[in-house]
Structures are given as structure tokens and as C-alpha cells.
Amino acid sequence: MYATTGRAAPTGLFTHPAWLEWKAGRGWTMMDAGAGIRLLGRRLPRSGYMVRGTADLRGPDLCHPFPWNADDLGAALEDLSRRAMHALPAGCAFMRWELAEPAWLDMEGRPLPADLQELRMNASTVTRRFRKSAVESFPPDTMLVDLGDGSELCKRMAGRVRHAVGLARRRGTRVTHAGVDGVPAFALLHSQTARRHGIRGLEEAGLRELFSSSARHGLGLELYLALSADEPVAAAVVANDGRDAWYLFAASSRERREAAGPSAILHRVMLDCAAAGLRTFDLMGVGPPGAEGHPLDGLTRFKSGFGGERFTRSGSWDFVIRPDLYARHSREETLAALATRAQSGMGLR
Numbered sequence: 001m002y003a004t005t006g007r008a009a010p011t012g013l014f015t016h017p018a019w020l021e022w023k024a025g026r027g028w029t030m031m032d033a034g035a036g037i038r039l040l041g042r043r044l045p046r047s048g049y050m051v052r053g054t055a056d057l058r059g060p061d062l063c064h065p066f067p068w069n070a071d072d073l074g075a076a077l078e079d080l081s082r083r084a085m086h087a088l089p090a091g092c093a094f095m096r097w098e099l100a101e102p103a104w105l106d107m108e109g110r111p112l113p114a115d116l117q118e119l120r121m122n123a124s125t126v127t128r129r130f131r132k133s134a135v136e137s138f139p140p141d142t143m144l145v146d147l148g149d150g151s152e153l154c155k156r157m158a159g160r161v162r163h164a165v166g167l168a169r170r171r172g173t174r175v176t177h178a179g180v181d182g183v184p185a186f187a188l189l190h191s192q193t194a195r196r197h198g199i200r201g202l203e204e205a206g207l208r209e210l211f212s213s214s215a216r217h218g219l220g221l222e223l224y225l226a227l228s229a230d231e232p233v234a235a236a237v238v239a240n241d242g243r244d245a246w247y248l249f250a251a252s253s254r255e256r257r258e259a260a261g262p263s264a265i266l267h268r269v270m271l272d273c274a275a276a277g278l279r280t281f282d283l284m285g286v287g288p289p290g291a292e293g294h295p296l297d298g299l300t301r302f303k304s305g306f307g308g309e310r311f312t313r314s315g316s317w318d319f320v321i322r323p324d325l326y327a328r329h330s331r332e333e334t335l336a337a338l339a340t341r342a343q344s345g346m347g348l349r
Helices: 017-024 070-087 114-122 159-170 179-197 204-217 261-275 297-306 323-344
Strands: 029-034 037-043 049-055 092-102 130-132 141-146 174-177 220-228 231-240 244-252 280-282 309-320
Touching: 017 029, 017 037, 017 204, 029 070, 037 070, 049 070, 070 092, 070 114, 070 130, 070 309, 092 323, 114 130, 141 297, 159 261, 159 297, 174 261, 179 204, 179 220, 179 231, 179 244, 204 220, 204 231, 220 261, 231 261, 244 261, 261 280, 261 297, 309 323
Parallel strands: 049 092, 244 280
Antiparallel strands: 029 037, 037 049, 092 309, 130 309, 141 280, 141 309, 174 220, 220 231, 231 244
């Protein structure tokens, strides 16, 4: 068993004031604990409070008083948690950290069982308070594309992707920067996509709020539309913080698959991001390795062709403050997750 090493996944989007303000409009409260620690909090359904934060422990905003490596991850996160304690509301049950650090994996590249991960995380801590969350706020597995100067992007793409991009060009599919004016078209396509996959669609009003928040706080946000015969056939929303980019939301028309709109859009997005000098493009979510029949299988096949490297985040970790409140909430979360995954044919990871 081993822990992956190297850089963490980019996290600038999830600590950006624009993103935090947008999330605050969805039942969360923004908190600033100082020293670059930005949090979101909300009341639990029955009693108590939870706080959520995103941590890139190698990032430029967080400085720790000691050098650390993968074996010291728990100690570094414990230090961060304790420095944030003063900002927490009374009755806070736990802090949930979304970690950009690489996960602990087995020799086949799969995350270790939760109990073994907890042993590794708590080994260097004083309080032994970390628990692996029952649910993940974001898919832990993703594809990270090193953009470079853009000259190698097409070479690294799979042949099927290059074929799809060429097919889109031959069939007259155009990719445009639509911005906020493209929100109605995106919302329509996204509602169709959500119905196909049995997920909740992104509402038009919510996406407009994200554009407004981004404009106020300087987050780069662009909406791309793929048009075939002037009809929208695919769409994507991409964010960037000036250093890295994120493939936030995407949608497509099943009836116009021959236009190859999604491939045309993602190819254009990557070229634009490289031209803008961005360093990494996070494709934001694929299925876990070797998990056949996973609901993200289709996205995994699509995204894996664009030349990125698979990356598994450490994901969601809870720093327990009130064990009684946390135990009850964790049981409820686990039961809800089991019910959801049973419906989709998945097991609890």
C-alpha cells in the first residue's frame, strides 16, 4: 500500500470569493477564519452545525510552521483545523475538509478502505479526531490536463477524440463564446441531460447568479455553445482563477449526437485555456478505476480521451468536535448514501 505523491489538484475555484458567495446563496453561510482559511457553514437537520472548507495544504495561501510530507498529512490538517476553531459557531459538530491532496491508494490504484485511510490520517495527529466522510462533496476521481503552451494538446488526445473533433468540423459544428446570454440555451440542454441521467438539473436562475457573483469578484467564467445549423447541440460552463481552469457544467442533445458538439467544445476550451496561459485544466469528475457500471462511466470514457492524467483526491474528511452530534449525523448520511447508491446499482465506497 502506498500514498501517491506530487502536486495536489487545483483548488482556487473552491476558495474563491465568487464561488463562496454563490454557495452562500444555497443555504450556506460564509466565514473567514483568517490566515487564508475560508469556510462555509450551515445548520444540521436536527441539531448542531457543520462547517465545510477546501484545503490545498501545498497552496500559496496556507503556511504551516513545520515541513511535512504525505505521512504528516493528518498533522498538517489538524493544525489548520485548530487554527480555524475560533471562527466556528457554538454547537459546531464537525469541520468537513475537501482535500486536494492525493489519496492513499492500494497497489491497483484504488483508494484504501476507509478504516485504513483513517489510521494513516490520524497517525501523525495529537487528537485523533479525523474520520473519513460517509459522502463526498465532489467526485474524488478526476482527470487533470497539463495545458502547457497548447502545442502538445492534440497530440496527447486519443484517436477517437481527434476523429470526433474533425467530424464536428466537417459537419459544420461551430463553437461560440456565449457568456451569460447563453444561459437559457444551456439550461434547456442541461434539463434534458439531467433527465437522461436521473440527476437534478442546474436551474437557470442559479447559473445567472454564478455569473453575477463571478463578475463582482473577478472569477473567470465562460459559457460555450456548440451550434449545428444555428441550433444549440451542446454547452459547457468553464471557470478559471487566472492560474487553473475547471470544467464546471456541461450538457448536450441526445438527438444531435452526430454533430459531436461536446468534443468540439472541450477541444476549443482547452486551446483557449492554454492560450490564456493557464496551467492545469481539471475535468471535474470521472468514475473510480475499475468500477464497471458506475454512473460516471460515460463521462469517464469521454474525458479520458483528452490527454489528461487520472488523479484521485483524498476527498472529504471530518474533524470531529462534538462526537455525539457527529455520530448521529454520520449515521443519517450513511443511510441516505446507501439508499441513493442502491437505486443506481452502486455500493458504498
